Amino acid sequence: MLKSREELDADLDDAARAWLDEALAEAAHDAAARATVRADDAVNSPYASPPWELRYAAAGRHCGTAHADSVRSLLLIEARAPLAAVTRLYEQGTAAERRAVLLTLHRLDLGSTALPLVEDALRANDTRLVAAAVGPYAAARLDPHAWRHAVLKCLFTGVPVEAVARLGERARGDAELARMLRDFAAERTAAGRDVPAGLHTVLGLALTSPAAPTEES
Incomplete structure (x- = not known):
């Protein structure tokens, strides 16, 4: 669960708060600098890393590993990180640094351009x-x-299906998903392996008829 700036301030010691203040100021400065540059003059070199990106990698060391995801997420948001920066941090980062990118994508103005990062993580x-x-x-x-x-992939790797955002909305009434789940369960059973409990949860949703539209909708 990502923490807000206020929650982090309550948890961090004085040194960590000071470091975070400086890091967020650097991120905000980078965002402002990019906003003043015309789009056709923008430099998106994969080697042009602003100072806040170095802070991103050092978040765990200065603020503690328990708070690293939240700190990194705040940096991305404060910097209004463009695709070039998000991709660079993901591709060059540790697993923990990549996770923070993935956790923050929905809060960045990237449209569908960051889908390759999600697809990479799912592989x-x-x-x-x-x-x-x-x-x-x-x-x-x-x-x-x-x-x-x-x-x-979640079922296969043991990730709880509760991690899937909007599961009930997207799985409900999905006949193709139901077929895939049944095939997966049959393969597991034939191989003498347990069927993940989460599969029955998702299958139940997939077999449920979609909600009928209301007059308002």
Whole structure:
């Protein structure tokens, strides 16, 4: 669960708060500087890293690993991080740094341009990345085919289906998802392996008729 700035201020010691103040100021400065540059003059070199990106990597060391996700998320938001920066931090980062990117995508103005990062995380076997990848951004941006496979990836890797944002909304009445779940369950059973409990939860949703539209809708 990501913490707000106010919650972090209550948890961090004086040194960590001072470091965070400086880091967020650097991020805000970068956002303001980019806002004054015309789009056709913008430099998106993958090697042009502003100071706040170095802070992003050091968040755990200065604010504690328990708060690193929240600190990194705040930096991305304060910097209004563009796709070039988000991609750079993801591709060059540790698993923890990648997770923070994934957790923040829905709060950045990136449209569907960051979907390759979600797709990359869903190809991984790191359950922390898979769980972060199926958050609100994926719920809003993944097409039905990719989203169904993301749900199956959770089941296959042991990520709780509760991690899937808007699961009830997107799974409800999805006949193709129901078919895929049945096939997956049959394969597990044939191999003498347990069927994940979460599968029955999702299957129940997929077999439920979509809600009838109201007059207002």
